[in-house]
Amino acid sequence: MGRGAETALHAFVEGRRTALFRSAYLLCGNRDEAEDLVQTALVKVVLGARRHGRLDNLEAYARKTLINTFIAGRRRFWRREQAYGEVPDVPGELADNDTGLVVRAALARLTPKQRAVLVLRYWEDLGVAATAELLGMRESTVKSHAARGLAAMRAAVREEEEHV
Incomplete structure:
Protein backbone atom coordinates (compact mmCIF):
# COMPACT_ATOMS: atom_id res chain seq x y z
CA MET A 1 0.00 0.00 0.00
CA GLY A 2 1.49 3.32 -1.07
CA ARG A 3 1.92 6.45 0.97
CA GLY A 4 -1.05 8.16 -0.71
CA ALA A 5 -3.33 5.23 0.05
CA GLU A 6 -2.20 5.21 3.69
CA THR A 7 -2.91 8.94 3.93
CA ALA A 8 -6.38 8.45 2.41
CA LEU A 9 -7.06 5.56 4.81
CA HIS A 10 -5.98 7.68 7.79
CA GLY A 29 -26.79 1.55 23.97
CA ASN A 30 -23.57 1.91 25.93
CA ARG A 31 -20.83 4.48 25.32
CA ASP A 32 -17.90 2.27 26.32
CA GLU A 33 -19.13 -0.68 24.31
CA ALA A 34 -19.78 1.58 21.30
CA GLU A 35 -16.23 2.94 21.48
CA ASP A 36 -14.87 -0.62 21.61
CA LEU A 37 -17.08 -1.62 18.69
CA VAL A 38 -15.90 1.30 16.54
CA GLN A 39 -12.27 0.65 17.43
CA THR A 40 -12.56 -3.05 16.54
CA ALA A 41 -14.38 -2.29 13.28
CA LEU A 42 -11.84 0.35 12.24
CA VAL A 43 -8.94 -2.00 12.97
CA LYS A 44 -10.60 -4.59 10.72
CA VAL A 45 -11.16 -1.96 8.02
CA VAL A 46 -7.53 -0.83 8.10
CA LEU A 47 -6.22 -4.39 8.05
CA GLY A 48 -8.60 -5.31 5.23
CA ALA A 49 -7.56 -2.27 3.19
CA ARG A 50 -3.88 -3.08 3.67
CA ARG A 51 -4.38 -6.76 2.89
CA HIS A 52 -6.35 -6.14 -0.30
CA GLY A 53 -4.36 -3.11 -1.38
CA ARG A 54 -7.54 -1.05 -1.84
CA LEU A 55 -11.22 -1.15 -1.16
CA ASP A 56 -13.58 0.33 -3.73
CA ASN A 57 -16.14 1.61 -1.23
CA ALA A 62 -16.72 0.11 7.31
CA ARG A 63 -20.47 0.13 7.91
CA LYS A 64 -20.78 -3.57 7.10
CA THR A 65 -17.81 -4.39 9.33
CA LEU A 66 -19.37 -2.40 12.20
CA ILE A 67 -22.71 -4.19 11.89
CA ASN A 68 -21.18 -7.66 11.48
CA THR A 69 -18.87 -7.11 14.46
CA PHE A 70 -21.85 -6.01 16.56
CA ILE A 71 -24.00 -9.02 15.60
CA ALA A 72 -21.11 -11.47 16.06
CA GLY A 73 -20.42 -10.02 19.52
CA ARG A 74 -24.03 -10.57 20.54
CA ARG A 75 -23.77 -14.25 19.70
CA ARG A 76 -21.13 -14.85 22.31
CA PHE A 77 -22.43 -16.33 25.55
CA TRP A 78 -20.44 -14.05 27.83
CA ARG A 79 -21.97 -10.94 26.23
CA ARG A 80 -25.45 -12.02 27.30
CA GLU A 81 -24.64 -11.84 30.97
CA GLN A 82 -24.56 -8.60 32.90
CA ALA A 83 -22.86 -8.24 36.25
CA TYR A 84 -24.63 -6.31 39.00
CA GLY A 85 -23.41 -5.39 42.45
CA GLU A 86 -26.80 -6.27 43.87
CA VAL A 87 -29.71 -7.93 42.15
CA PRO A 88 -32.59 -5.44 41.93
CA ASP A 89 -35.93 -6.44 43.43
CA VAL A 90 -37.88 -4.73 40.67
CA PRO A 91 -37.01 -3.83 37.10
CA GLY A 92 -35.14 -0.56 36.85
CA GLU A 93 -36.88 2.53 35.58
CA LEU A 94 -35.47 5.33 33.52
CA ALA A 95 -34.35 8.20 35.69
CA ASP A 96 -35.26 10.72 32.99
CA ASN A 97 -38.35 10.63 30.78
CA ASP A 98 -36.43 12.18 27.92
CA THR A 99 -37.56 10.80 24.57
CA GLY A 100 -34.00 9.87 23.57
CA LEU A 101 -33.59 7.73 26.67
CA VAL A 102 -36.92 6.02 26.07
CA VAL A 103 -36.05 5.29 22.44
CA ARG A 104 -32.57 3.97 23.32
CA ALA A 105 -34.06 1.76 26.04
CA ALA A 106 -36.59 0.42 23.53
CA LEU A 107 -33.80 -0.21 21.01
CA ALA A 108 -31.87 -2.15 23.64
CA ARG A 109 -34.78 -4.59 24.02
CA LEU A 110 -34.69 -5.59 20.35
CA THR A 111 -32.75 -8.49 18.89
CA PRO A 112 -29.36 -7.52 17.44
CA LYS A 113 -30.56 -8.02 13.86
CA GLN A 114 -33.71 -5.95 14.40
CA ARG A 115 -31.59 -3.23 15.97
CA ALA A 116 -29.13 -3.37 13.06
CA VAL A 117 -31.97 -3.07 10.53
CA LEU A 118 -33.54 -0.10 12.33
CA VAL A 119 -30.23 1.73 12.71
CA LEU A 120 -29.33 1.19 9.06
CA ARG A 121 -32.79 2.04 7.73
CA TYR A 122 -33.74 4.98 9.92
CA TRP A 123 -30.49 6.35 11.32
CA GLU A 124 -28.13 5.69 8.40
CA ASP A 125 -31.06 6.33 6.00
CA LEU A 126 -30.31 3.32 3.79
CA GLY A 127 -32.96 1.83 1.54
CA VAL A 128 -34.36 -1.66 1.92
CA ALA A 129 -32.15 -3.05 -0.87
CA ALA A 130 -28.96 -1.49 0.51
CA THR A 131 -29.75 -2.72 4.03
CA ALA A 132 -30.48 -6.22 2.74
CA GLU A 133 -27.22 -6.30 0.81
CA LEU A 134 -25.21 -4.99 3.75
CA LEU A 135 -26.67 -7.53 6.17
CA GLY A 136 -26.71 -10.40 3.70
CA MET A 137 -30.44 -11.02 3.96
CA ARG A 138 -33.44 -10.85 1.66
CA GLU A 139 -35.36 -7.61 1.29
CA SER A 140 -38.48 -9.26 2.72
CA THR A 141 -36.48 -10.20 5.83
CA VAL A 142 -35.32 -6.60 6.22
CA LYS A 143 -38.93 -5.41 5.94
CA SER A 144 -40.17 -7.91 8.52
CA HIS A 145 -37.33 -7.08 10.95
CA ALA A 146 -38.12 -3.38 10.51
CA ALA A 147 -41.86 -3.88 11.03
CA ARG A 148 -41.44 -6.09 14.09
CA GLY A 149 -38.73 -3.87 15.55
CA LEU A 150 -40.81 -0.72 15.12
CA ALA A 151 -43.85 -2.44 16.62
CA ALA A 152 -41.82 -3.54 19.64
CA MET A 153 -40.39 -0.05 20.05
CA ARG A 154 -43.84 1.55 19.83
CA ALA A 155 -45.12 -0.85 22.49
CA ALA A 156 -42.14 -0.09 24.75
CA VAL A 157 -42.64 3.67 24.36
CA ARG A 158 -46.38 3.33 25.08
CA GLU A 159 -45.59 1.23 28.14
CA GLU A 160 -43.11 3.84 29.37
CA GLU A 161 -45.65 6.63 28.84
CA GLU A 162 -48.22 4.71 30.92
CA HIS A 163 -45.76 4.54 33.84
CA VAL A 164 -45.21 8.30 33.82
Whole structure:
Protein backbone atom coordinates (compact mmCIF):
# COMPACT_ATOMS: atom_id res chain seq x y z
CA MET A 1 0.00 0.00 0.00
CA GLY A 2 1.49 3.32 -1.07
CA ARG A 3 1.92 6.45 0.97
CA GLY A 4 -1.05 8.16 -0.71
CA ALA A 5 -3.33 5.23 0.05
CA GLU A 6 -2.20 5.21 3.69
CA THR A 7 -2.91 8.94 3.93
CA ALA A 8 -6.38 8.45 2.41
CA LEU A 9 -7.06 5.56 4.81
CA HIS A 10 -5.98 7.68 7.79
CA ALA A 11 -8.20 10.56 6.62
CA PHE A 12 -11.14 8.17 6.25
CA VAL A 13 -10.70 6.81 9.77
CA GLU A 14 -10.46 10.30 11.27
CA GLY A 15 -13.36 11.63 9.24
CA ARG A 16 -15.80 8.78 9.83
CA ARG A 17 -15.04 7.82 13.43
CA THR A 18 -17.75 10.07 14.91
CA ALA A 19 -20.47 8.95 12.50
CA LEU A 20 -19.58 5.30 13.10
CA PHE A 21 -19.65 5.93 16.86
CA ARG A 22 -23.17 7.36 16.65
CA SER A 23 -24.41 4.28 14.84
CA ALA A 24 -22.51 2.01 17.23
CA TYR A 25 -24.04 3.78 20.23
CA LEU A 26 -27.53 3.21 18.86
CA LEU A 27 -26.67 -0.45 18.33
CA CYS A 28 -25.09 -1.00 21.76
CA GLY A 29 -26.79 1.55 23.97
CA ASN A 30 -23.57 1.91 25.93
CA ARG A 31 -20.83 4.48 25.32
CA ASP A 32 -17.90 2.27 26.32
CA GLU A 33 -19.13 -0.68 24.31
CA ALA A 34 -19.78 1.58 21.30
CA GLU A 35 -16.23 2.94 21.48
CA ASP A 36 -14.87 -0.62 21.61
CA LEU A 37 -17.08 -1.62 18.69
CA VAL A 38 -15.90 1.30 16.54
CA GLN A 39 -12.27 0.65 17.43
CA THR A 40 -12.56 -3.05 16.54
CA ALA A 41 -14.38 -2.29 13.28
CA LEU A 42 -11.84 0.35 12.24
CA VAL A 43 -8.94 -2.00 12.97
CA LYS A 44 -10.60 -4.59 10.72
CA VAL A 45 -11.16 -1.96 8.02
CA VAL A 46 -7.53 -0.83 8.10
CA LEU A 47 -6.22 -4.39 8.05
CA GLY A 48 -8.60 -5.31 5.23
CA ALA A 49 -7.56 -2.27 3.19
CA ARG A 50 -3.88 -3.08 3.67
CA ARG A 51 -4.38 -6.76 2.89
CA HIS A 52 -6.35 -6.14 -0.30
CA GLY A 53 -4.36 -3.11 -1.38
CA ARG A 54 -7.54 -1.05 -1.84
CA LEU A 55 -11.22 -1.15 -1.16
CA ASP A 56 -13.58 0.33 -3.73
CA ASN A 57 -16.14 1.61 -1.23
CA LEU A 58 -14.47 2.12 2.12
CA GLU A 59 -17.64 3.65 3.61
CA ALA A 60 -19.79 0.60 2.86
CA TYR A 61 -17.04 -1.75 4.00
CA ALA A 62 -16.72 0.11 7.31
CA ARG A 63 -20.47 0.13 7.91
CA LYS A 64 -20.78 -3.57 7.10
CA THR A 65 -17.81 -4.39 9.33
CA LEU A 66 -19.37 -2.40 12.20
CA ILE A 67 -22.71 -4.19 11.89
CA ASN A 68 -21.18 -7.66 11.48
CA THR A 69 -18.87 -7.11 14.46
CA PHE A 70 -21.85 -6.01 16.56
CA ILE A 71 -24.00 -9.02 15.60
CA ALA A 72 -21.11 -11.47 16.06
CA GLY A 73 -20.42 -10.02 19.52
CA ARG A 74 -24.03 -10.57 20.54
CA ARG A 75 -23.77 -14.25 19.70
CA ARG A 76 -21.13 -14.85 22.31
CA PHE A 77 -22.43 -16.33 25.55
CA TRP A 78 -20.44 -14.05 27.83
CA ARG A 79 -21.97 -10.94 26.23
CA ARG A 80 -25.45 -12.02 27.30
CA GLU A 81 -24.64 -11.84 30.97
CA GLN A 82 -24.56 -8.60 32.90
CA ALA A 83 -22.86 -8.24 36.25
CA TYR A 84 -24.63 -6.31 39.00
CA GLY A 85 -23.41 -5.39 42.45
CA GLU A 86 -26.80 -6.27 43.87
CA VAL A 87 -29.71 -7.93 42.15
CA PRO A 88 -32.59 -5.44 41.93
CA ASP A 89 -35.93 -6.44 43.43
CA VAL A 90 -37.88 -4.73 40.67
CA PRO A 91 -37.01 -3.83 37.10
CA GLY A 92 -35.14 -0.56 36.85
CA GLU A 93 -36.88 2.53 35.58
CA LEU A 94 -35.47 5.33 33.52
CA ALA A 95 -34.35 8.20 35.69
CA ASP A 96 -35.26 10.72 32.99
CA ASN A 97 -38.35 10.63 30.78
CA ASP A 98 -36.43 12.18 27.92
CA THR A 99 -37.56 10.80 24.57
CA GLY A 100 -34.00 9.87 23.57
CA LEU A 101 -33.59 7.73 26.67
CA VAL A 102 -36.92 6.02 26.07
CA VAL A 103 -36.05 5.29 22.44
CA ARG A 104 -32.57 3.97 23.32
CA ALA A 105 -34.06 1.76 26.04
CA ALA A 106 -36.59 0.42 23.53
CA LEU A 107 -33.80 -0.21 21.01
CA ALA A 108 -31.87 -2.15 23.64
CA ARG A 109 -34.78 -4.59 24.02
CA LEU A 110 -34.69 -5.59 20.35
CA THR A 111 -32.75 -8.49 18.89
CA PRO A 112 -29.36 -7.52 17.44
CA LYS A 113 -30.56 -8.02 13.86
CA GLN A 114 -33.71 -5.95 14.40
CA ARG A 115 -31.59 -3.23 15.97
CA ALA A 116 -29.13 -3.37 13.06
CA VAL A 117 -31.97 -3.07 10.53
CA LEU A 118 -33.54 -0.10 12.33
CA VAL A 119 -30.23 1.73 12.71
CA LEU A 120 -29.33 1.19 9.06
CA ARG A 121 -32.79 2.04 7.73
CA TYR A 122 -33.74 4.98 9.92
CA TRP A 123 -30.49 6.35 11.32
CA GLU A 124 -28.13 5.69 8.40
CA ASP A 125 -31.06 6.33 6.00
CA LEU A 126 -30.31 3.32 3.79
CA GLY A 127 -32.96 1.83 1.54
CA VAL A 128 -34.36 -1.66 1.92
CA ALA A 129 -32.15 -3.05 -0.87
CA ALA A 130 -28.96 -1.49 0.51
CA THR A 131 -29.75 -2.72 4.03
CA ALA A 132 -30.48 -6.22 2.74
CA GLU A 133 -27.22 -6.30 0.81
CA LEU A 134 -25.21 -4.99 3.75
CA LEU A 135 -26.67 -7.53 6.17
CA GLY A 136 -26.71 -10.40 3.70
CA MET A 137 -30.44 -11.02 3.96
CA ARG A 138 -33.44 -10.85 1.66
CA GLU A 139 -35.36 -7.61 1.29
CA SER A 140 -38.48 -9.26 2.72
CA THR A 141 -36.48 -10.20 5.83
CA VAL A 142 -35.32 -6.60 6.22
CA LYS A 143 -38.93 -5.41 5.94
CA SER A 144 -40.17 -7.91 8.52
CA HIS A 145 -37.33 -7.08 10.95
CA ALA A 146 -38.12 -3.38 10.51
CA ALA A 147 -41.86 -3.88 11.03
CA ARG A 148 -41.44 -6.09 14.09
CA GLY A 149 -38.73 -3.87 15.55
CA LEU A 150 -40.81 -0.72 15.12
CA ALA A 151 -43.85 -2.44 16.62
CA ALA A 152 -41.82 -3.54 19.64
CA MET A 153 -40.39 -0.05 20.05
CA ARG A 154 -43.84 1.55 19.83
CA ALA A 155 -45.12 -0.85 22.49
CA ALA A 156 -42.14 -0.09 24.75
CA VAL A 157 -42.64 3.67 24.36
CA ARG A 158 -46.38 3.33 25.08
CA GLU A 159 -45.59 1.23 28.14
CA GLU A 160 -43.11 3.84 29.37
CA GLU A 161 -45.65 6.63 28.84
CA GLU A 162 -48.22 4.71 30.92
CA HIS A 163 -45.76 4.54 33.84
CA VAL A 164 -45.21 8.30 33.82
